[in-house]
Amino acid sequence: MAGDADLTISSTRGGARARRARHDWVAITCAAFVFLVIIVALFAPWLAPHDPNQVAVLNAYQGPSSNNLLGTDSLGRDLLSRLIYGARLSLAGPALIVLITTVVGTALALIAAWMGGWVDGVISRVLDIVFAFPALILAILAVALFGSGLVAPVIALAIAFLPYTARVTRSVAMRERGLPYIEACYVEGLSTRTIALRHLLPNLLPFIFVQATLGFGYALTDLAAISYLGLGVAPPTAEWGLMVSNGQGSILTGHPQESLFAGGLIVLTVVAFNLLGDRLASRFSVRAQ
Numbered sequence: 692m693a694g695d696a697d698l699t700i701s702s703t704r705g706g707a708r709a710r711r712a713r714h715d716w717v718a719i720t721c722a723a724f725v726f727l728v729i730i731v732a733l734f735a736p737w738l739a740p741h742d743p744n745q746v747a748v749l750n751a752y753q754g755p756s757s758n759n760l761l762g763t764d765s766l767g768r769d770l771l772s773r774l775i776y777g778a779r780l781s782l783a784g785p786a787l788i789v790l791i792t793t794v795v796g797t798a799l800a801l802i803a804a805w806m807g808g809w810v811d812g813v814i815s816r817v818l819d820i821v822f823a824f825p826a827l828i829l830a831i832l833a834v835a836l837f838g839s840g841l842v843a844p845v846i847a848l849a850i851a852f853l854p855y856t857a858r859v860t861r862s863v864a865m866r867e868r869g870l871p872y873i874e875a876c877y878v879e880g881l882s883t884r885t886i887a888l889r890h891l892l893p894n895l896l897p898f899i900f901v902q903a904t905l906g907f908g909y910a911l912t913d914l915a916a917i918s919y920l921g922l923g924v925a926p927p928t929a930e931w932g933l934m935v936s937n938g939q940g941s942i943l944t945g946h947p948q949e950s951l952f953a954g955g956l957i958v959l960t961v962v963a964f965n966l967l968g969d970r971l972a973s974r975f976s977v978r979a980q
Contacts, residue, residue: 718970721963728960732778741769743776743929752946764949765941768927774952777929781957784845785910789903791849796856797892797899803857804864805887815861818854826851826913834922841924844917848910856902863898867891897971904968908961915957931957 731738740760747767754762761770803814826848833847834840867873868891876886917923918932926933931953938949 715970717966721967721970724959724963725967728778728956728963729782731775732782735775735779739769739772739775741772743768743772744927745769752941752944761952762948764938765946770948770952773929773934773949774931774956777931777934777953778956780841780924780928781911781915781931781960784841784914785907787845788849788852788910788914789907791846792852792856792906793899793903795849796853797860797895799853799857800860800864801887801892801895804861804868805883805891814857818857821850822854824851826909827916830913830917831920831922834917839922839925844914844923848913852906852910856899856906859902860895860899863895864891867894901968901972904964904971908964908968911957911964912961 745768747763750759750763750767751765752763753759753767756762759769759771761774764770764773799814799818803811829851830844830847833843837843872890873886876890881890914923915932915935918930919936921933921936924930924933926937934953935950935957938947938951938953941947942950
C-alpha cells in the first residue's frame with residue numbers, strides 16, 4: 692500500500708512537472724514571437740523590401756512572387772512591406788497606452804494605498820466613474836472632438852484603461868503595506884517617501900509588469916478596431932487595423948490576402964501577449980504565496 696501511495700505521489704509530481712514544462716514552452720514561444728515582432732517594427736526601414744506606399748496599379752492583386760513575397764494589394768503595393776511597416780504604429784500606440792496607464796495608475800495606487808482615508812476614497816470614486824465608460828466609446832468620442840489620428844485614441848484609451856491598472860496595483864499595495872518589512876522600515880526611522888519608493892514600489896514591479904503585458908493585448912485590439920472603423924490613422928499609412936479595413940472590399944473578389952495577413956498578425960500578437968502575461972501572472976502569484 693505504501694508503495695502504491697509513493698507511486699501515486701511520484702506520478703502526480705511528474706505530471707505537474709510535465710505541465711509546467713509545457714507552460715514554459717508556451718511562454719518561451721510567445722516571448723520569442725513578441726521579440727520578433729518588436730525587432731521587425733524597430734528595423735522596418737531595413738527589413739522591408741519595398742516602399743510600403745509605392746503604388747503600382749498595373750500590379751494590383753498579384754500573387755506571391757520573388758519580387759513580392761506575399762503579393763500586392765488593390766493598389767499594387769507590396770503587402771509584406773506594408774505589414775512590416777504596419778507593425779510600427781500597431782505596436783507604438785498600445786505601448787504609449789500601457790506606458791501612460793502604468794505610470795499614472797501606479798502613482799494613483801501608491802497614493803491611495805499609502806494615504807488611505809478620504810484620499811483613498813476620492814481616488815477610488817474617480818476611478819469608478821472612469822471605469823463606467825466603455826473604452827471604445829470613449830475613444831470614438833475623443834476622435835469626434837479632436838479629429839482622427841493616433842493621439843486622440845491613445846489618450847482616450849489610456850484614460851479608459853487607467854482604472855484597471857490602478858485598482859489591481861492598489862490592492863497589491865494595500866497587502867504589501869501590512870507586511871512586517873514595512874513596519875521594520877518605520878522602526879529604522881525611514882521616511883514615508885523612502886519606504887514607498889525604495890521598498891514598497893520594487894515589490895510591486897512584478898505585478899505591474901504583468902498588468903502591462905496583459906493590457907498591451909487589449910490596447911492593441913482596441914486601437915486596431917478604431918483604425919478599422921476609419922477613426923485612427925489615415926490612408927495610405929500602413930497599420931494593421933487599417934489594412935484589415937482596406938482589404939475588406941477585396942475579399943468578395945477573391946483576394947483576401949491583405950485582411951487575412953493583417954488580421955492574422957493582430958490575433959497572433961494579442962494571443963502571444965495574453966499567454967505571456969498569464970504565464971507571468973501564475974509565476975508571480977506562486978512566488979507571492
